[in-house]
Amino acid sequence: MRYFAKITLLSFLLSPFAQSTTFAQEFNKETAVQEVKAITKAFAGSLQSELQGAMKSGGPLNALNVCNVEAMPITAKSAENSNALISRVSLKNRNPANVPNDWQRAVLEDFDKRAADGEDPATMASATVVKTDDGKHQMRFMKATPAGGVCLACHGQQIDPELQSKLDELYPEDKATGYSLGEVRGAIVVIKDY
Numbered sequence: 001m002r003y004f005a006k007i008t009l010l011s012f013l014l015s016p017f018a019q020s021t022t023f024a025q026e027f028n029k030e031t032a033v034q035e036v037k038a039i040t041k042a043f044a045g046s047l048q049s050e051l052q053g054a055m056k057s058g059g060p061l062n063a064l065n066v067c068n069v070e071a072m073p074i075t076a077k078s079a080e081n082s083n084a085l086i087s088r089v090s091l092k093n094r095n096p097a098n099v100p101n102d103w104q105r106a107v108l109e110d111f112d113k114r115a116a117d118g119e120d121p122a123t124m125a126s127a128t129v130v131k132t133d134d135g136k137h138q139m140r141f142m143k144a145t146p147a148g149g150v151c152l153a154c155h156g157q158q159i160d161p162e163l164q165s166k167l168d169e170l171y172p173e174d175k176a177t178g179y180s181l182g183e184v185r186g187a188i189v190v191i192k193d194y
């Protein structure tokens, strides 16, 4: 009798029904937040190292090429590696592809408000979970990217004229200049379904 009960339990646990229910129960926001944070950190790290390397070897004019040519492929590669959607957005975007959608805009506006209230943009983030049409949990994570000293060469108030004319050429609708140190330049967005 006992043996039979064990077999029944075992076959239930192995059945697709049991597996799908355990799967659904397994969603844990804290774990998901840790995961998207790690994805964000790895992505920011690869961008940063490319940028810093290029700045060191040839200054902002050389690095401009990296940002212009490499930013999108680095983003695509990080997204592929982590099975997530990754993008960068800004209320004052340089690349027209980096316009925020409605919920991203709301978060960016909130970041600006929080910064105005004295919160440090370096540690500012937002994590929201929504249900998708097919019943999954969608983690929507955004991390603020503050304008550090190195960023101001290309996003600041005093931009080298040669660099400026390159920017004008590459991004005729550029809104991403005029920042001062510590302002929220934009955000990294990581979207992952569970």
Ligand code: HEC
Binding pocket: 051, 060, 061, 062, 063, 064, 065, 067, 068, 071, 072, 088, 089, 090, 092, 093, 094, 095, 096, 098, 145, 146, 147, 148, 150, 151, 152, 153, 154, 155, 176, 185, 186, 187
């Ligand atoms: C060498 C010039 C240069 C430097 C330095 C630089 N950026 Fe940018 N930034 C760019 C370019 C060019 C783009 C557009 C990239 C593209 O076309 O995908 C960009 C785009 C962005 C975007 C995406 C949103 C948008 O406006 O299109 C963010 C966010 C951003 N930069 C933040 C930063 C931060 C934060 C730093 C400092 C750590 C920084 N940048 C340093 C040139 C630079």
